[in-house]
Amino acid sequence: MKWVFYVIVFIYMFYRAVYGLKSIQKETRGLSIEPIDYGWDKHYYSAGTRKSIICKGTNKNQKVEWVNPSGNVVQRVATNRVFAQEHFLPTYQSRVPAMVLIFSHANVEDTGVWECRSGDVKKSVSLCVIEPSQFLDTPTEVTVDRGRSITLSCQAKGEPEPRLLWHRNGEIITEDLNPSKYQVMTKYNSQGFEGLLTITSLEPEDSGVYNCEAIQESPRIDDCMASVSVNISLQVNYAPMFADGNDTALVPGKENESVDLVCASDAHPTPTYRWFKEDGDILTEFAKEDIKLLDNGEKAVLTLVANETTFGQRYRCRASNQYGEFDKMFAILKLERPRKPNEVSLENSTYNALNFEVKWYGEIFFPVEEVLIQYMDLKSFIKKRVGTPREMDWKTAGEALLKVDGYDAVNTESAGLKVTLPELVEKTEYWVRIRASNEAGDSPWSEPILASTIDRPEVEAKMEIVEKSQDDPEAATASEISDGTFYGIFFAGGILVVAIGCMFAMRLV
Incomplete structure (x- = not known):
């Protein structure tokens, strides 16, 4: 009868193992939230968009609910702007509950940590909603005369409230950068925040692109931010001028070959050019068809033949616009090989x-x-x-x-x-x-x-040794080893000599 008892015990244990495991599985609760996908180029949802976040359970009998950042349970009322909606998703064994958090019209106030929970099991997700800044009444091109001052302005409106930064050539402009040149200020008006950049005593080198950046950062969660910017092109008007001033440009030319006299001045607007041949106080103007304009009229080229009639002759280029004019002198020289240095x-x-x-x-x-x-x-x-x-x-x-x-x-x-x-x-x-x-x-x-040449300074020699050791540690180590080996051999040799001397002395005794 023992074997009957053993069979009954085995069947009972098998029943408890199988159906007990199933009951445990039924009671097991888990949660998972599908990741938020803002898009490849964003880290936030724009305010006003419709979005949903799914939280899935693992047991068909578990209850799942959403809790907002304030700690309140999200109601299942479809008429609310933010509401929860229950679904059941099929799996390979059965259906599992899923609670969908729906934002019919996302708001900046929705930014924060949202929690999905089922009993004691909790999962959370951070949500970032931003109303991106828009630039209002911001001119993108400004022109002003040399020597004057100008205030560039950009107005941005968005939520969270933006802070404005000015950049040029990748560098942030602050009053500390050049207090006598720049003044930076931000003020609030009915259109939003207005950033003001005042540039004083304008020079041609002040021309260029200035960037106004509006940065929005949410105080509710970290890494919830947005940034947009606008470029403002500033152009300074000024009279023509040449890089080397009024120095005569001496242009070498090979005899009986063509030579180009290139007249190019810095100016805005682009100047007009006229070429003259100078004969004492008499100026003879070249015809327009003799002058070739390059680079959209920024350069005027006069082509002549280098010979006895043009060697040493002076030619005048006159660049002018509504802000002034400037003359540049040119002379053609016979190209000769250099003389022996004196x-x-x-x-x-x-x-x-x-x-x-x-x-x-x-x-x-x-x-x-x-x-x-x-x-x-x-x-x-x-x-x-x-x-x-x-x-x-x-x-x-x-x-x-x-x-x-x-x-x-x-x-x-x-x-x-x-x-x-x-x-x-x-x-x-x-x-x-x-x-x-x-x-x-x-x-x-x-x-x-x-x-x-002179002796190498000690500091430079040490720096070179350090650099070599960084670039080639093995070489530096080998050098150190060679020095250590030398002194080690020298010391060992001394000990050997002393030992031999002692042995010799002992034999004599």
């Missing part, structure tokens, strides 16, 4: 570079496009011979070719340019010579001079 002097030296000034005496009428520097270590030269290096000695010299930007033909009593010979060895003396080049050819070499 003087090359060392201005200063560092531990790895030499800075020279190259001079030509008297009037010069040639441009310099490149400078070639040859140099050789004095010690390596002395091993061969003494005295000044000969031409054959320079065949193995180092070279540095330097481009000269913006060095145009000049006409002064003493003209020159500054060049730097880089990447040298510290505390080393060099023979150096220089020649200048342009499209017409190369100048003869200058007379060679001696120049020396």
Whole structure:
């Protein structure tokens, strides 16, 4: 009979295990809230839109309800602006309850933490609703005359109340940035908040795009914010002016080839251009068809043939608008190769570079496009011979070719340019010579001079060691290991000598 008893016990335990587990499952309660999708470019719902949030249970018998940020249960009254609506969603086993929170007309006051609960089980979700700012009565283009002051204005209305910031070139404009130039103020009027930016003593460089940004931040939850902005283009009116003032522009030209005289002034509005040939006090104007306008009329080009009739001749470009006019002088020079430098002097030296000034005496009428520097270590030269290096000695010299930007033909009593010979060895003396080049050819070499680099400053040496250790830790470690190895071997050798000496002394005893 024992086996009958065992069978009954087994059947009972199996029944309790299966149906007891089902009863536990029936009593299990869980909640899940579908994530809020504001959209890929937003972090909030705009006020006035219709939205819904679904909270699902896990047991068909559980009761689910929504609680607003104030702690009140949301009623199931469809006529309310915010209400709850019950649904049952099918699953693979049965139907589960779902409570849908519906905002028929979302309001900024809805921002906060909403809670879905079923008994002691709770889930919460943060909701952000913003009425985005709108700019009212904000001009996007402003024009003002040079020397005057202007107040840029932008008015923004939204909820939460926006705060206004001014930007230019990615930088926030504050009175601390330049108190004598900018004044920033915000005031409230019937249209909303108004941001005012006053710019005093306007100059051409004040022209550009100014950005007014309206930032809204909700005090109810973190990260609930919005930002919109408007660009205001400011244009300063001013008379024509040239970057190099009224200095005569000397334009080199190859004989019997065309040369362009390019007249381009800074001005607003865009000026009109006239070209004249100057013959003493007499000005002869060129016809309009002889002048080519480029870049939407911002440049006026006069093309002439460089020859004996135009070399040295002066031409006048006149740029004018309603705010004034300005004349710019041009002269065509025969393009010749540079002369031999009259003087090359060392201005200063560092531990790895030499800075020279190259001079030509008297009037010069040639441009310099490149400078070639040859140099050789004095010690390596002395091993061969003494005295000044000969031409054959320079065949193995180092070279540095330097481009000269913006060095145009000049006409002064003493003209020159500054060049730097880089990447040298510290505390080393060099023979150096220089020649200048342009499209017409190369100048003869200058007379060679001696120049020396200096010791590297201790601070820079330490900084370089630190930088090398950061860039290549293994190299720095190897250096440290090599120093440590040297002293370790030296110490170990000393101990070995002492030990041998002691052994020798003991044998003698």
